[in-house]
Amino acid sequence: MCALTRSRLHLIHPLGFVINDRNLRRAGMDYWKSLDVHEHADWAAFRASSVGPKRLWLFTTKTEQSFWEVSYADGDGLVFGNEGSGAPDWLHQEVGESQRLTIPQWNPALRSLNLSTAAGIATFEAMRQLRPATNPTK
Numbered sequence: 001m002c003a004l005t006r007s008r009l010h011l012i013h014p015l016g017f018v019i020n021d022r023n024l025r026r027a028g029m030d031y032w033k034s035l036d037v038h039e040h041a042d043w044a045a046f047r048a049s050s051v052g053p054k055r056l057w058l059f060t061t062k063t064e065q066s067f068w069e070v071s072y073a074d075g076d077g078l079v080f081g082n083e084g085s086g087a088p089d090w091l092h093q094e095v096g097e098s099q100r101l102t103i104p105q106w107n108p109a110l111r112s113l114n115l116s117t118a119a120g121i122a123t124f125e126a127m128r129q130l131r132p133a134t135n136p137t138k
Helices: 021-026 043-048 089-095 115-134
Strands: 008-012 036-040 055-059 076-080
Touching (some): 008 043, 036 043, 055 089, 055 115, 076 115
Parallel strands (some): 008 036, 055 076
16 A cells, blocks of 8 residues: 555564565565665654654544544654554553544444554545645546
8 A cells, every 4th residue: 555655654663573575475565665665663763763754643543533634744644553452552642632533433332443444544535635746647
């Protein structure tokens, strides 16, 4: 998705997986070389990076503000927590309430969307808003 949308991918260690040719092939990620990917030793290194986002939006189930209620800007970063446990409390604190977003759910009996689905929904809403700036041919 990041290669297709020309979105920068930031991988912040420790990762829950190993990046190697075997795992990339198994995942069907033959487009890995097309990615604008940056790895960071930890969150502090990510935040200090000169290639990091200007503003962060944390996607979480722990807020009422819908991802449809904000205006995205070029250079924004979309942050997603661990699929099993979400974002840690310290990250909620650092980002702040005004930068937390949720994807509405119509069935409150279910936990949440899976990570890849949530990332896709969020990315394409941001791209929809930024379309003239990010894809002038469409």
